[in-house]
Amino acid sequence: MDKLSKLFLHRIGVPTTENVTFENLSSILEKTAREIPFENLCVIKNRTTDITKENLVNKILNRNEGGLCYELNTIFYLFLVENGFNANLFQGVTSDPINQQWSKTGRTHVVIIITYNAQQYLVDTGFGGNLPLKPVPLNGDTVKSSNGEFRVEKTNHEYGDYVLYMKLKHKHDDWKLGYAFDTTKVVKNLSELNEVQKIILEHPASRFNKKPLVTRLTERGNIILTDTSFTEWIDGKVQTKEIDKTMFNELIKGNFGMDADILESNKKGGHGNETI
Incomplete structure:
Protein backbone atom coordinates (compact mmCIF):
# COMPACT_ATOMS: atom_id res chain seq x y z
CA MET A 1 0.00 0.00 0.00
CA HIS A 203 -16.08 34.83 -9.28
CA PRO A 204 -18.68 37.20 -7.79
CA ALA A 205 -21.29 34.41 -7.85
CA SER A 206 -19.07 31.95 -5.97
CA ARG A 207 -20.72 30.74 -2.78
CA PHE A 208 -17.39 30.03 -1.13
CA ASN A 209 -15.39 33.29 -1.30
CA LYS A 210 -17.50 35.36 1.07
CA LYS A 211 -17.61 33.81 4.54
CA PRO A 212 -16.15 30.77 6.33
CA LEU A 213 -17.99 27.47 6.04
CA VAL A 214 -17.05 24.17 7.66
CA THR A 215 -19.39 21.18 7.60
CA ARG A 216 -19.34 17.41 7.90
CA LEU A 217 -21.79 14.57 8.31
CA THR A 218 -22.42 12.88 11.65
CA GLU A 219 -24.04 9.57 12.56
CA ARG A 220 -27.39 11.34 13.10
CA GLY A 221 -27.21 14.26 10.67
CA ASN A 222 -24.63 16.96 10.05
CA ILE A 223 -23.02 20.01 11.62
CA ILE A 224 -22.38 23.38 9.97
CA LEU A 225 -20.05 26.09 11.27
CA THR A 226 -19.78 29.64 9.95
CA ASP A 227 -18.19 32.71 11.49
CA THR A 228 -21.53 33.70 13.05
CA SER A 229 -23.40 30.44 13.75
CA PHE A 230 -23.17 26.75 14.64
CA THR A 231 -25.94 24.51 13.31
CA GLU A 232 -26.65 20.89 14.24
CA TRP A 233 -29.01 18.56 12.40
CA ILE A 234 -29.90 15.62 14.66
CA ASP A 235 -32.48 13.07 13.46
CA GLY A 236 -34.19 15.70 11.34
CA LYS A 237 -34.30 18.38 14.03
CA VAL A 238 -32.20 21.48 13.64
CA GLN A 239 -30.63 23.71 16.29
CA THR A 240 -28.71 26.89 15.53
CA LYS A 241 -26.85 29.18 17.89
CA GLU A 242 -25.05 32.44 17.30
CA ILE A 243 -21.31 32.45 17.99
CA ASP A 244 -18.33 34.81 18.15
CA LYS A 245 -14.70 34.37 17.09
CA THR A 246 -13.66 32.70 20.33
CA MET A 247 -16.48 30.18 20.05
CA PHE A 248 -15.62 29.62 16.38
CA ASN A 249 -12.07 28.67 17.32
CA GLU A 250 -13.30 26.33 20.05
CA LEU A 251 -15.93 24.70 17.84
CA ILE A 252 -13.64 24.16 14.87
CA LYS A 253 -11.16 22.36 17.09
CA GLY A 254 -13.70 20.39 19.11
CA ASN A 255 -16.00 19.37 16.26
CA PHE A 256 -13.69 19.24 13.25
CA GLY A 257 -10.26 18.54 14.70
CA MET A 258 -8.82 21.64 13.08
CA ASP A 259 -6.57 24.08 14.94
CA ALA A 260 -7.59 27.70 14.32
CA ASP A 261 -4.12 28.91 15.34
CA ILE A 262 -2.47 26.68 12.74
CA LEU A 263 -4.96 27.86 10.14
CA GLU A 264 -4.02 31.45 10.87
CA SER A 265 -0.29 30.75 10.68
CA ASN A 266 -0.50 28.85 7.40
CA LYS A 267 -1.53 31.83 5.27
CA LYS A 268 -0.10 31.45 1.82
CA GLY A 269 -1.31 33.57 -0.83
CA GLY A 270 -7.72 34.23 -2.38
CA HIS A 271 -11.18 35.46 -0.94
CA GLY A 272 -14.88 33.53 0.47
CA ASN A 273 -21.42 32.00 1.99
CA GLU A 274 -23.76 29.56 2.45
CA THR A 275 -24.19 26.05 3.69
CA ILE A 276 -24.39 23.02 1.45
Whole structure:
Protein backbone atom coordinates (compact mmCIF):
# COMPACT_ATOMS: atom_id res chain seq x y z
CA MET A 1 0.00 0.00 0.00
CA ASP A 2 1.37 3.39 -0.98
CA LYS A 3 1.95 6.26 1.45
CA LEU A 4 -1.09 8.29 0.39
CA SER A 5 -3.40 5.34 1.01
CA LYS A 6 -1.93 4.70 4.46
CA LEU A 7 -2.25 8.35 5.41
CA PHE A 8 -5.82 8.50 4.08
CA LEU A 9 -6.97 5.40 5.95
CA HIS A 10 -5.35 6.70 9.12
CA ARG A 11 -7.10 10.06 8.63
CA ILE A 12 -10.54 8.43 8.49
CA GLY A 13 -9.87 5.93 11.26
CA VAL A 14 -9.57 2.75 9.19
CA PRO A 15 -6.78 0.21 9.86
CA THR A 16 -4.07 0.53 7.22
CA THR A 17 -4.14 -3.26 6.90
CA GLU A 18 -7.70 -3.20 5.54
CA ASN A 19 -8.11 -3.97 1.86
CA VAL A 20 -9.95 -1.28 -0.11
CA THR A 21 -12.48 -2.97 -2.39
CA PHE A 22 -15.69 -2.06 -4.18
CA GLU A 23 -17.56 -4.04 -1.53
CA ASN A 24 -16.35 -1.87 1.36
CA LEU A 25 -16.25 1.40 -0.58
CA SER A 26 -19.56 2.56 0.95
CA SER A 27 -18.12 2.16 4.45
CA ILE A 28 -15.04 4.15 3.46
CA LEU A 29 -17.19 6.89 1.91
CA GLU A 30 -19.20 7.20 5.15
CA LYS A 31 -16.08 7.42 7.29
CA THR A 32 -14.61 10.00 4.92
CA ALA A 33 -17.76 12.15 5.13
CA ARG A 34 -17.67 12.08 8.93
CA GLU A 35 -13.96 12.70 9.37
CA ILE A 36 -12.86 15.07 6.59
CA PRO A 37 -14.82 18.33 6.56
CA PHE A 38 -16.07 20.22 3.54
CA GLU A 39 -14.59 23.67 4.16
CA ASN A 40 -13.41 26.84 2.43
CA LEU A 41 -10.97 28.30 4.96
CA CYS A 42 -8.01 28.23 2.58
CA VAL A 43 -10.08 30.37 0.20
CA ILE A 44 -11.11 32.81 2.92
CA LYS A 45 -7.62 33.03 4.46
CA ASN A 46 -5.74 33.63 1.20
CA ARG A 47 -3.57 30.53 1.39
CA THR A 48 -4.57 28.43 -1.59
CA THR A 49 -1.93 26.40 -3.42
CA ASP A 50 -1.84 24.66 -6.79
CA ILE A 51 -3.83 21.44 -7.03
CA THR A 52 -1.13 18.78 -6.87
CA LYS A 53 -0.88 15.41 -5.14
CA GLU A 54 1.80 16.72 -2.78
CA ASN A 55 -0.17 19.83 -1.79
CA LEU A 56 -3.39 17.87 -1.21
CA VAL A 57 -1.61 15.29 0.94
CA ASN A 58 -0.01 18.05 2.98
CA LYS A 59 -3.26 19.98 3.45
CA ILE A 60 -5.77 17.20 4.06
CA LEU A 61 -3.73 14.29 5.39
CA ASN A 62 -0.82 15.97 7.18
CA ARG A 63 -2.39 19.20 8.44
CA ASN A 64 -5.77 17.53 9.14
CA GLU A 65 -7.77 20.08 7.17
CA GLY A 66 -10.62 19.54 4.72
CA GLY A 67 -11.38 21.26 1.45
CA LEU A 68 -13.84 21.95 -1.34
CA CYS A 69 -14.96 19.50 -4.03
CA TYR A 70 -11.94 19.96 -6.27
CA GLU A 71 -9.71 19.06 -3.32
CA LEU A 72 -11.77 16.37 -1.56
CA ASN A 73 -12.73 14.44 -4.67
CA THR A 74 -9.26 14.77 -6.14
CA ILE A 75 -7.51 13.26 -3.15
CA PHE A 76 -10.16 10.53 -2.98
CA TYR A 77 -9.57 9.86 -6.68
CA LEU A 78 -5.83 9.50 -5.99
CA PHE A 79 -6.67 7.16 -3.12
CA LEU A 80 -8.88 5.04 -5.37
CA VAL A 81 -6.26 4.82 -8.12
CA GLU A 82 -3.62 3.73 -5.63
CA ASN A 83 -5.95 0.92 -4.60
CA GLY A 84 -6.44 -0.36 -8.13
CA PHE A 85 -9.75 1.28 -9.06
CA ASN A 86 -10.52 2.35 -12.61
CA ALA A 87 -11.33 5.97 -11.79
CA ASN A 88 -11.45 9.34 -13.54
CA LEU A 89 -12.29 12.92 -12.61
CA PHE A 90 -14.94 14.99 -14.38
CA GLN A 91 -16.41 18.47 -13.99
CA GLY A 92 -20.03 19.41 -13.43
CA VAL A 93 -22.38 22.28 -12.66
CA THR A 94 -24.32 22.41 -9.41
CA SER A 95 -27.94 23.42 -9.01
CA ASP A 96 -29.37 25.44 -6.13
CA PRO A 97 -31.91 23.02 -4.61
CA ILE A 98 -34.09 25.91 -3.39
CA ASN A 99 -34.60 27.81 -6.64
CA GLN A 100 -33.39 25.03 -8.99
CA GLN A 101 -31.07 27.37 -10.89
CA TRP A 102 -27.71 26.37 -12.31
CA SER A 103 -24.62 27.89 -10.71
CA LYS A 104 -23.31 30.96 -12.47
CA THR A 105 -19.76 29.78 -11.77
CA GLY A 106 -20.15 27.09 -14.46
CA ARG A 107 -18.35 23.75 -14.35
CA THR A 108 -16.77 24.13 -10.92
CA HIS A 109 -18.00 20.92 -9.31
CA VAL A 110 -15.58 18.02 -9.56
CA VAL A 111 -16.77 14.38 -9.36
CA ILE A 112 -15.32 10.88 -9.69
CA ILE A 113 -16.55 8.14 -12.03
CA ILE A 114 -15.38 4.58 -11.40
CA THR A 115 -15.91 1.55 -13.60
CA TYR A 116 -16.48 -1.79 -11.90
CA ASN A 117 -17.65 -4.99 -13.60
CA ALA A 118 -18.45 -3.03 -16.78
CA GLN A 119 -20.75 -0.67 -14.86
CA GLN A 120 -20.03 3.03 -14.25
CA TYR A 121 -20.67 4.64 -10.87
CA LEU A 122 -20.64 8.21 -9.59
CA VAL A 123 -18.55 8.71 -6.44
CA ASP A 124 -18.64 12.05 -4.61
CA THR A 125 -16.99 13.05 -1.33
CA GLY A 126 -17.13 16.81 -2.01
CA PHE A 127 -20.80 17.84 -2.02
CA GLY A 128 -21.11 19.09 1.56
CA GLY A 129 -24.12 17.66 3.36
CA ASN A 130 -25.55 16.21 0.13
CA LEU A 131 -23.28 13.18 -0.13
CA PRO A 132 -24.73 9.89 -1.43
CA LEU A 133 -22.28 7.92 0.79
CA LYS A 134 -22.38 5.10 -1.76
CA PRO A 135 -21.36 4.65 -5.39
CA VAL A 136 -24.35 5.67 -7.52
CA PRO A 137 -24.75 3.68 -10.77
CA LEU A 138 -25.16 5.67 -13.95
CA ASN A 139 -28.01 3.38 -15.09
CA GLY A 140 -30.76 5.26 -13.22
CA ASP A 141 -31.11 2.88 -10.26
CA THR A 142 -31.86 4.52 -6.90
CA VAL A 143 -29.32 4.13 -4.13
CA LYS A 144 -30.36 4.50 -0.49
CA SER A 145 -27.98 5.47 2.32
CA SER A 146 -28.16 6.98 5.79
CA ASN A 147 -28.18 10.41 4.10
CA GLY A 148 -31.14 9.79 1.78
CA GLU A 149 -31.88 8.56 -1.74
CA PHE A 150 -29.85 9.29 -4.86
CA ARG A 151 -30.02 8.46 -8.56
CA VAL A 152 -28.20 9.43 -11.75
CA GLU A 153 -30.07 9.81 -15.02
CA LYS A 154 -28.81 10.04 -18.57
CA THR A 155 -29.66 13.39 -20.14
CA ASN A 156 -28.88 15.69 -23.04
CA HIS A 157 -28.02 18.88 -21.21
CA GLU A 158 -25.87 21.87 -22.05
CA TYR A 159 -23.80 21.13 -18.93
CA GLY A 160 -23.37 17.40 -19.39
CA ASP A 161 -24.76 13.99 -20.27
CA TYR A 162 -25.82 12.91 -16.76
CA VAL A 163 -27.69 14.49 -13.86
CA LEU A 164 -27.66 13.61 -10.16
CA TYR A 165 -30.98 13.74 -8.29
CA MET A 166 -31.23 13.56 -4.50
CA LYS A 167 -33.83 13.24 -1.78
CA LEU A 168 -32.05 14.00 1.48
CA LYS A 169 -33.27 12.27 4.63
CA HIS A 170 -35.32 14.58 6.89
CA LYS A 171 -34.79 17.50 4.47
CA HIS A 172 -36.45 16.74 1.10
CA ASP A 173 -39.97 15.47 0.46
CA ASP A 174 -39.41 15.33 -3.30
CA TRP A 175 -36.46 14.70 -5.60
CA LYS A 176 -34.12 17.67 -5.99
CA LEU A 177 -31.63 18.37 -8.76
CA GLY A 178 -28.06 18.15 -7.48
CA TYR A 179 -25.83 18.74 -10.48
CA ALA A 180 -25.10 17.86 -14.08
CA PHE A 181 -21.79 16.41 -15.19
CA ASP A 182 -20.14 15.55 -18.49
CA THR A 183 -18.52 12.11 -18.87
CA THR A 184 -17.19 13.00 -22.32
CA LYS A 185 -14.68 15.47 -20.86
CA VAL A 186 -12.27 13.70 -18.53
CA VAL A 187 -9.81 15.69 -16.42
CA LYS A 188 -6.49 14.59 -17.93
CA ASN A 189 -4.20 16.54 -15.62
CA LEU A 190 -4.73 17.84 -12.08
CA SER A 191 -3.43 21.23 -13.20
CA GLU A 192 -6.74 21.70 -15.04
CA LEU A 193 -8.40 22.06 -11.64
CA ASN A 194 -6.43 25.20 -10.86
CA GLU A 195 -8.87 27.05 -13.12
CA VAL A 196 -11.75 25.68 -11.03
CA GLN A 197 -10.07 26.96 -7.89
CA LYS A 198 -9.43 30.34 -9.50
CA ILE A 199 -13.14 30.71 -10.34
CA ILE A 200 -14.14 29.77 -6.79
CA LEU A 201 -11.67 32.35 -5.48
CA GLU A 202 -12.60 35.23 -7.76
CA HIS A 203 -16.08 34.83 -9.28
CA PRO A 204 -18.68 37.20 -7.79
CA ALA A 205 -21.29 34.41 -7.85
CA SER A 206 -19.07 31.95 -5.97
CA ARG A 207 -20.72 30.74 -2.78
CA PHE A 208 -17.39 30.03 -1.13
CA ASN A 209 -15.39 33.29 -1.30
CA LYS A 210 -17.50 35.36 1.07
CA LYS A 211 -17.61 33.81 4.54
CA PRO A 212 -16.15 30.77 6.33
CA LEU A 213 -17.99 27.47 6.04
CA VAL A 214 -17.05 24.17 7.66
CA THR A 215 -19.39 21.18 7.60
CA ARG A 216 -19.34 17.41 7.90
CA LEU A 217 -21.79 14.57 8.31
CA THR A 218 -22.42 12.88 11.65
CA GLU A 219 -24.04 9.57 12.56
CA ARG A 220 -27.39 11.34 13.10
CA GLY A 221 -27.21 14.26 10.67
CA ASN A 222 -24.63 16.96 10.05
CA ILE A 223 -23.02 20.01 11.62
CA ILE A 224 -22.38 23.38 9.97
CA LEU A 225 -20.05 26.09 11.27
CA THR A 226 -19.78 29.64 9.95
CA ASP A 227 -18.19 32.71 11.49
CA THR A 228 -21.53 33.70 13.05
CA SER A 229 -23.40 30.44 13.75
CA PHE A 230 -23.17 26.75 14.64
CA THR A 231 -25.94 24.51 13.31
CA GLU A 232 -26.65 20.89 14.24
CA TRP A 233 -29.01 18.56 12.40
CA ILE A 234 -29.90 15.62 14.66
CA ASP A 235 -32.48 13.07 13.46
CA GLY A 236 -34.19 15.70 11.34
CA LYS A 237 -34.30 18.38 14.03
CA VAL A 238 -32.20 21.48 13.64
CA GLN A 239 -30.63 23.71 16.29
CA THR A 240 -28.71 26.89 15.53
CA LYS A 241 -26.85 29.18 17.89
CA GLU A 242 -25.05 32.44 17.30
CA ILE A 243 -21.31 32.45 17.99
CA ASP A 244 -18.33 34.81 18.15
CA LYS A 245 -14.70 34.37 17.09
CA THR A 246 -13.66 32.70 20.33
CA MET A 247 -16.48 30.18 20.05
CA PHE A 248 -15.62 29.62 16.38
CA ASN A 249 -12.07 28.67 17.32
CA GLU A 250 -13.30 26.33 20.05
CA LEU A 251 -15.93 24.70 17.84
CA ILE A 252 -13.64 24.16 14.87
CA LYS A 253 -11.16 22.36 17.09
CA GLY A 254 -13.70 20.39 19.11
CA ASN A 255 -16.00 19.37 16.26
CA PHE A 256 -13.69 19.24 13.25
CA GLY A 257 -10.26 18.54 14.70
CA MET A 258 -8.82 21.64 13.08
CA ASP A 259 -6.57 24.08 14.94
CA ALA A 260 -7.59 27.70 14.32
CA ASP A 261 -4.12 28.91 15.34
CA ILE A 262 -2.47 26.68 12.74
CA LEU A 263 -4.96 27.86 10.14
CA GLU A 264 -4.02 31.45 10.87
CA SER A 265 -0.29 30.75 10.68
CA ASN A 266 -0.50 28.85 7.40
CA LYS A 267 -1.53 31.83 5.27
CA LYS A 268 -0.10 31.45 1.82
CA GLY A 269 -1.31 33.57 -0.83
CA GLY A 270 -7.72 34.23 -2.38
CA HIS A 271 -11.18 35.46 -0.94
CA GLY A 272 -14.88 33.53 0.47
CA ASN A 273 -21.42 32.00 1.99
CA GLU A 274 -23.76 29.56 2.45
CA THR A 275 -24.19 26.05 3.69
CA ILE A 276 -24.39 23.02 1.45
